Amino acid sequence: MFRMPWQRPASTPDSAPVPAAEAAVLSAAAPSSATRTLYAARQPILGRDSKLEGYEILFRGGPENRFDCPDVEMASAATIEQSAAAFGLDALVGDRRAFVNLTRRALLGGYHRMLPPERAVVELLETIEPDREVLDACQAIRAEGYRLALDDYTFAPGSEPLLDVVDMVKVDFKLAKNCCNARALDPLHRRKLILLAEKVETHEEHRAALNAGYHLFQGYFFCKPQMIQTRDLTPSKLSALRFLSEVSRDEASFEKLEDIFRQDPALTVRLLRYLNSAAFGWRHEIGSLSHALNVIGLRPLRQWAMMMGLLSLADDKPHELSLTALSRARFAEGIAPDSGLREHGGELFLGGMLSLVDTMVGRPLAEVLAGLAIPERVRVALTAGENPLGPALRLVTAYQSGDWPSVDAAKLTCPVDDSALDRAYVDSLTWAEATAAG
Numbered sequence: 467m468f469r470m471p472w473q474r475p476a477s478t479p480d481s482a483p484v485p486a487a488e489a490a491v492l493s494a495a496a497p498s499s500a501t502r503t504l505y506a507a508r509q510p511i512l513g514r515d516s517k518l519e520g521y522e523i524l525f526r527g528g529p530e531n532r533f534d535c536p537d538v539e540m541a542s543a544a545t546i547e548q549s550a551a552a553f554g555l556d557a558l559v560g561d562r563r564a565f566v567n568l569t570r571r572a573l574l575g576g577y578h579r580m581l582p583p584e585r586a587v588v589e590l591l592e593t594i595e596p597d598r599e600v601l602d603a604c605q606a607i608r609a610e611g612y613r614l615a616l617d618d619y620t621f622a623p624g625s626e627p628l629l630d631v632v633d634m635v636k637v638d639f640k641l642a643k644n645c646c647n648a649r650a651l652d653p654l655h656r657r658k659l660i661l662l663a664e665k666v667e668t669h670e671e672h673r674a675a676l677n678a679g680y681h682l683f684q685g686y687f688f689c690k691p692q693m694i695q696t697r698d699l700t701p702s703k704l705s706a707l708r709f710l711s712e713v714s715r716d717e718a719s720f721e722k723l724e725d726i727f728r729q730d731p732a733l734t735v736r737l738l739r740y741l742n743s744a745a746f747g748w749r750h751e752i753g754s755l756s757h758a759l760n761v762i763g764l765r766p767l768r769q770w771a772m773m774m775g776l777l778s779l780a781d782d783k784p785h786e787l788s789l790t791a792l793s794r795a796r797f798a799e800g801i802a803p804d805s806g807l808r809e810h811g812g813e814l815f816l817g818g819m820l821s822l823v824d825t826m827v828g829r830p831l832a833e834v835l836a837g838l839a840i841p842e843r844v845r846v847a848l849t850a851g852e853n854p855l856g857p858a859l860r861l862v863t864a865y866q867s868g869d870w871p872s873v874d875a876a877k878l879t880c881p882v883d884d885s886a887l888d889r890a891y892v893d894s895l896t897w898a899e900a901t902a903a904g
Contacts, residue, residue, distance in 0.1 A: 504552050506545070507531060507691035511565065511662065511684045519682060520563035520587065523549055524691055531693050538591070542572040547773040550580040551736040553696055563587050567617065570594045574603050575900070576769055580740075583611030587634065592618040596627040604631035615662070621650050629653070634660040639671055639685070646678040655679065705730035706771075711819060713771045715812075718764055724755045737762075740770075787822060790866065793898035795819035797862045800890030804882045805858050810843070817844045817859050865891060 505526040513519045525533060525541040533541070546566055549555055555564060565587045568578060578588045588607060594600055604614055608631065615634035616625065620642040629635070635654055637645050644650035645663070654661060663675035666685030675683060708726045712718050727733050737758050759767065795818035802811035824831035832849050847855035857880035864872035865887065 503529075503695055503697055504548055505529060505693065505695050506548065506553060506558065507693050508558060509684060509691040510689050511682050512688055513682060514676065514680075518562060520565055521559045522565040522589075522684065523558060526693065529693070529695070531691055539569050539571055542567055542569045543577060543773045546572070546577050546580050547770070551740040551770070553694065554739050555581065555585060557696070558694065559585075563613075565589055565615065567591055570600065571899070573607075574599065577773060578607065578612060579610075579766060579769055580773070583613075587613045587615050589615045589617040589636070590628065590632070592616075592620075592625070594628075596625065601627060601631055604628070608633070615660075618664075629657060629659070632659065634662060634682075636662040636664045636684075637680075638665055639663055639667075639675070640665045646674045648678070651678060701732040701736070702730050705733055707820075707823060709733065710771045711816065713764065713768045714815075714819075718767075720756065720759050720764075723759055723767070727755050727759070787825060789898050791819050791822045793894040794821055794862055794866060795894075796897045797866070797890055797894035798859055800893055801858060801862065801880075801882050801887060804886040804890075805861075805880050807854055807858060810855060813841055813844050814855060814858055816841070817847050817855055818862060820844070820848060821859060821863065861887075 505528060507524040507526050508521040509524065510518055511520045511522060523545055525545045527541075549558055549564060549566065558564065563585055564581060566578070566581065567589045569591055570593075572578075573588075573590065573594065578586060590604070608614055613634060614632040615636055616628050616632045617636050618638045618641065619625065619635045620638055621644050639645050651661070660682065661678075661680045662682040662684060663671070663680040664684045666672050666675060666683055666687045668687060671685075672683060672687055705726055709723070712722050712726065727737060734755065737755070741758055741761060762770075795815045798814035798818035799811045802808050802814050807814065820835065823835075835845050835848060843853055843855055846853050847859055850856065851860060857876055861873060861876035861880045861882065864870075864876055
């Protein structure tokens with residue numbers, strides 16, 4: 467009998483107990499802390515013996531059991547972040563494996579690292595083009611110990627290069643005409659790939675898949691996606707902004723990060739839930755927030771901040787708003803040397819990032835900035851447009867907007883060579899895309 471490359475556990479709980487540390491934070495949370503209902507769905511994946519092998523985790527934006535999110539990038543990030551830090555992987559899949567979808571950006575950004583390799587199967591969306599960057603990322607992910615699956619496979623020639631960098635192929639029984647054709651399946655068998663029949667809806671399709679040598683099965687014939695929901699404290703948008711801002715620094719301060727978490731019960735709950743989950747693999751007692759942050763480490767915190775922080779900030783705002791803020795921050799920092807403000811690069815970065823915070827949070831800029839411990843030069847530059855930083859921020863804002871008369875006017879007080887301005891702008895776009903991806 468075919469044996470899966472992971473051990474089959476004895477049981478799967480529908481929910482995990484709330485750890486004592488997390489319960490204490492929840493009970494101590496301020497009554498004004500906002501809560502929300504989060505939704506997800508899971509669909510069982512069975513073996514040839516009809517025993518449970520894992521669940522695919524599916525994004526759900528509301529109580530309706532369907533995917534209706536126009537932003538697949540947001541859905542990919544939200545599914546992973548919420549699985550690890552909101553629901554908790556134990557509550558979603560017990561000891562089984564979680565199958566999660568990644569877009570190209572999420573793949574290159576390393577979103578999967580919030581989930582442990584022994585507990586996750588990373589599914590590559592069928593829309594991902596197998597270019598060299600993607601293939602290299604797949605090789606690196608497998609080297610980290612993760613299993614890779616090619617989702618919605620239909621035997622199309624364009625996906626052929628991905629067959630050499632995955633462990634599993636999910637064949638779509640609704641779209642693939644040759645799903646049980648021995649000649650079509652032969653290249654997959656020769657590569658010793660695990661074959662998963664998905665969207666199996668009838669007894670006849672199940673029997674045909676068994677006879678064709680499939681190892682795993684998923685579809686309405688076995689079970690429709692099961693809805694799961696949880697109540698969760700909503701992280702403050704300002705806390706998320708401060709979290710993102712601090713971990714973006716080259717020399718992030720764990721002391722400052724601890725202060726941020728201390729001021730937001732929702733962030734603290736997520737941190738403790740993540741650490742206490744078997745998904746993280748940490749089963750020792752956490753003595754303090756400082757201890758918790760140091761256990762996770764800076765790199766995972768950065769990836770978490772880019773997912774959870776940007777999701778929280780953007781919330782009901784367009785995803786592009788967050789990208790614009792990030793690129794503006796990098797753009798402002800990039801022109802610092804050429805504008806005679808080399809020593810103020812860090813402040814320009816912060817000013818660029820905060821320049822859209824009023825739109826993100828939905829409150830007046832001065833009111834928002836009053837709640838942040840930022841340099842006075844940055845505050846004045848953003849609210850009054852004065853001092854050496856103001857003209858530089860006006861310049862990058864006008865350039866991003868294509869407001870060329872305002873660009874020319876800003877260059878009178880912030881002279882930057884056109885070629886240097888162009889280089890800094892292009893660099894800011896590339897950096898923002900990479901940063902937003904994780």
